[in-house]
Each structure stands twice: as structure tokens, then as C-alpha cells.
Amino acid sequence: MSNVPADLRYTKDHEWIKVAADGTAVIGITDHAQAALGDVTFVDLPKVGASFGHGDVFGTVESVKAASDLYSPVSCEIIEANAALNDSPDLVNREPYGGAWMIKVKVRNPGELSGLLDAAGYAALL
Numbered sequence: 001m002s003n004v005p006a007d008l009r010y011t012k013d014h015e016w017i018k019v020a021a022d023g024t025a026v027i028g029i030t031d032h033a034q035a036a037l038g039d040v041t042f043v044d045l046p047k048v049g050a051s052f053g054h055g056d057v058f059g060t061v062e063s064v065k066a067a068s069d070l071y072s073p074v075s076c077e078i079i080e081a082n083a084a085l086n087d088s089p090d091l092v093n094r095e096p097y098g099g100a101w102m103i104k105v106k107v108r109n110p111g112e113l114s115g116l117l118d119a120a121g122y123a124a125l126l
Contacts, residue, residue, distance in 0.1 A: 002032035002126055005097055009073070009113060010122035016097065017073045019113060027073060028101045029061065029092065032126055037063040040092040045081040045102055052076055054112050058103065061092065074112040076105035 008016040014033035019025040034040065042062040052058045052072040059070040081103050085091060091100040107113070117125065 002030065002035065002123075003097070004030070004032075004119045004123045004126075006119040008097070009116035009118065010125075011071060011073045011116060012125060013071045015071055015073050017113075017116065019107060019110075023107050023110070024079065025074070025076070025105050025107050026101045027058075027103050027105060029070065029096060030122070031096045033068070034092050034096045034100075037061060037068060037092075038065040039063055040089045043082075043085040043089045043092065043102065045085065046078050048078050048080060050078045051108075052078075054109070061089075070102065072105075073116055074105075074110075075108040077108065078103055079106055080104040 008018050010016050014030045016030050017025050017027050040061055040063045045059045053075045056072050057069045058072045061068050082101055
């Protein structure tokens with residue numbers, strides 16, 4: 001059974017988002033996604049300042065099995081990309097909800113969050 005933290009929101013494409021009170025958020029991929037990918041070998045993330053709409057591809061994760069697109073759960077602007085993943089892409093397998101966060105963003109349309117799954121909804125999807 002995959003780990004599904006209760007304090008996050010989820011997409012049907014297996015991304016998670018954690019929103020802070022100041023309107024910023026952290027985005028990554030779920031434990032289920034990293035397990036399905038297998039050993040992650042490379043992560044391609046956007047540059048600071050890039051903007052994405054809800055559902056847009058913001059990067060890719062490559063593993064020994066496949067390459068997979070990363071989809072933005074909300075409309076946002078990138079304020080930080082996790083540089084640690086350049087040297088240690090395997091963090092995605094070891095810490096999908098911790099050290100392997102992918103991007104920090106400024107959420108442009110908070111109303112989009114209501115369309116995401118809560119932990120129970122995501123667990124039911126799995």
C-alpha cells in the first residue's frame with residue numbers, strides 16, 4: 001500500500017501539492033508514482049520564473065523503466081526548483097514527500113485546488 005499523507009492534495013496523474021498560508025506551494029510526485037517508475041535516474045525541472053497553467057507539463061522524470069511527464073496541479077509561477085535532484089535523482093525513490101520535492105511555486109488561481117483529490121480520494125483512486 002502506498003503512503004498517502006493526509007495534509008496534501010493530489011492529482012489523478014500522481015502529483016502532490018502542499019499549499020502554505022502565504023499562497024506558495026510545494027509540488028512533487030507521490031509514493032505510488034515513484035514505485036511505478038522504478039529507480040529514478042534523471043529529473044528535468046523548469047527554471048525559476050517559468051509559468052504553467054493547470055495540467056501543463058512542467059518537467060519529466062526518467063527511470064530505468066520509462067520517462068514520465070510531470071503535470072502542474074495548479075496554474076503557477078516557479079519560485080524554486082529542487083537543485084538537489086540534479087545530483088541525487090534517487091531522492092525521488094527514497095523521499096517522495098520530503099527531500100524529493102520538485103518545485104516551489106506561487107499559486108495563481110487558488111480556486112483550482114478544490115478540483116484536486118484529498119488523501120481519501122487519492123487512496124480510493126489507487
